[in-house]
Amino acid sequence: MSIPLSYIARNLWTRRLTTALTAGGLALVVYVFATVLMLDAGLKRTLVTTGEYDNVVAIRKGAETEIQSGINRDQASIIEMHGAVAGGANGERMASKETVVLISLIRRGDHKPSNVIIRGTAVIGLALRPQVKLAEGRMFRAGSTEIIVGSNIASRFEGTRIGGRLRFAQRDWTVVGIFDAGGSGFDSEIWGDVDQLMQSFRRTAYSTMVVRLVDAGLYDRFRADIDTDPRLTNEVKREQVFYSDQSRALSTFITILGMTLSIIFSIGATIGAMITMYASVASRVAEIGTLRALGFKRGSILWAFLAEALLLGLAGGVIGLALASLMQFASFSTVNFQTFADLSFRFVLTPAIGLKTLAFSAVMGVIGGFLPAVRAARLNIVDALRAI
């Protein structure tokens, strides 16, 4: 049996102030690390849940976003009439031809302008997105200048409450409803009648199409047909894949920036842990000598100090994670680098992030404790016993 854990833990407790300061330093790094992972997870979850598994998005070949895409009316009809596209209860095709435009709205609070996606759609567009539900007011009427706004838009931009008026595309638009898209990217959009919006923005082509397939298994065939049809210059993607791809640039940016900061901070925190552990060894030289004299081997001493450093790291990890978990109550808004539109999302703490964060803090502790533990294990017994 090795040196008891109670001895290891109580030594940390005995030096409470030093332990707390070191764990606090580690906790701050862990907080940054966990927050970055939570931000990235929130972004991905928001954009993935924007899509439905059975839905397929058609865009212009090479377009990465809906803003860049264009589908003319002939192409839209060909895609809509494909045999793999499902029919609705009233015989209509389950296909929503949509236009997507960026407009600038004034944010509440700082009164600064920010880009917002406005989506022209129809009733069928709502049917294709069952996660989108009207929370207040009513649906816009076809052929009118009525709009409905996502819950994030309603809470963050001026003039977006029910009855509010927004002026864009040389017209006044009236907000008649607020919808909740279940935390998906649609919560950061404004929806209106597609024909009215195309006319106002002087668009002759749609931006994208969303279709529901008869059977999700027909996707490969549908894609191949769209790819090879000489009349079409379009490509299709599963809706979930399409929206999650849009998180890539922002996700990469968040990850690189966050990890760079975490690594730089972690060097400082690890050095802090190392200093603490060296001090711990220095203050317990005689104890180490005694343990060795009693028959505990170098390996046991090494393990005891590594375990102490590990506990120190985990203490920092738990504190940092607890602090980071509070971020779940906050939401974050930024410009999506791919769509250039404002996107709101929440910090999401998953079990995997919790485990990664604790592993990160444990690694910092162990790296910081390694050299002091080696020093402790290599002490000469006689010299150590003289250190009283």
Place this chain on the structure above:
Amino acid sequence: MHSIVEIGNLSKSYRRGGQIVPVLEDLTFDIMAGDFIALMGPSGSGKSTLLNLIAGIDKPDHGTLRVGGIDITALSESELADWRARNVGFIFQFYNLMPVLTAYENIELPLLLTRLSGSERREHVETALAMVGLTDRMAHYPSELSGGQQQRVAIARAIITDPTILVADEPTGDLDRVSAEDVLTLMARLNAELGKTIIMVTHDQHAAQKAHHIRQLDKGVLLSSAA
């Protein structure tokens, strides 16, 4: 009686500032099983070094050293650690208790290196605590005990594994007269009642009087033996 410690032509030197300083020179003598001997001599005479060699925490330069029939100079560092755990009980001048462990836990520490179960360990520790008269202090930390009580905990820790020899380096050096007397009486009892072989380094003539024999060392050489 048979020899429990056999020392033959034992030498030890240290390197200090590039110079080799001999500490023990060609030492030869035996210690009988059940004996209680006091090693005396001026500072630097080599008595603590000799004690460290017998206890297996230091290695000689030359010579033979058998304890309980085992040539401990031939043991590897790991084997020596195992050997110490089974055969040597240490009593230090400053008690060397773990400050974060209770009296009970300090005494139990050497038993963690054995294969005894938790309940067996408890039984052993309670017996040792009763033997040193500290049953009522088992949950106390060293800082909550007097010097004499701490040394008695250390003695309980030293005997807990029923070692072949007990080595004591100035066991009364940090104690007042009354506490020192208690500790010496306890050691004499362990020797008389349990037959423990005790090798004690001391400067204190009064403490040495409790031993069966006194060995005098001076400049690394054994001077005499007095009963």
